[in-house]
Amino acid sequence: MMKRAVLGLLSLVLVLGLGQVLLAEDVNVSGVWKITSQTPRGERVSEITFVQEGQKLTVTSKDREGNDIKSEGTIKGQDITWTVKRETPAGEFVITYSGRSRVRP
Numbered sequence: 736m737m738k739r740a741v742l743g744l745l746s747l748v749l750v751l752g753l754g755q756v757l758l759a760e761d762v763n764v765s766g767v768w769k770i771t772s773q774t775p776r777g778e779r780v781s782e783i784t785f786v787q788e789g790q791k792l793t794v795t796s797k798d799r800e801g802n803d804i805k806s807e808g809t810i811k812g813q814d815i816t817w818t819v820k821r822e823t824p825a826g827e828f829v830i831t832y833s834g835r836s837r838v839r840p
Contacts, residue, residue: 762813763787764836792817810836 765787772779786793792808794817808817813836821828 762810762836764792764810764815770832794819808832813837 764785767782767784770781770783772781781796783794783796786795787810790809790811792810792815794806794808796804796806796819798804798821804819804821806817806819808815810816814833815836816831816833818829818831
């Protein structure tokens with residue numbers, strides 16, 4: 736009888752622990768955010784929009800002229816990465832952003 740009670744309690748603890756792990760990965764960063772970037776011209780604060788579908792991110796930001804820049808990225812757990820590619824007179828310009836979400840599930 737005691738073995739069943741211990742086994743039942745252990746099973747409950749494992750199920751609750753698994754539920755917490757699954758919730759910890761269920762972060763959704765969709766919405767409008769402000770980010771601060773360090774550039775050769777100094778600090779720049781930008782507004783970006785994340786649309787999250789599972790681990791896929793679609794990111795929309797604006798260039799200095801106010802034109803939309805679309806990019807894609809991923810979110811795995813709380814780790815976020817996205818890459819912006821732009822054509823310039825000097826060739827393709829690529830910036831990869833990465834960070835960690837402080838959003839809690």
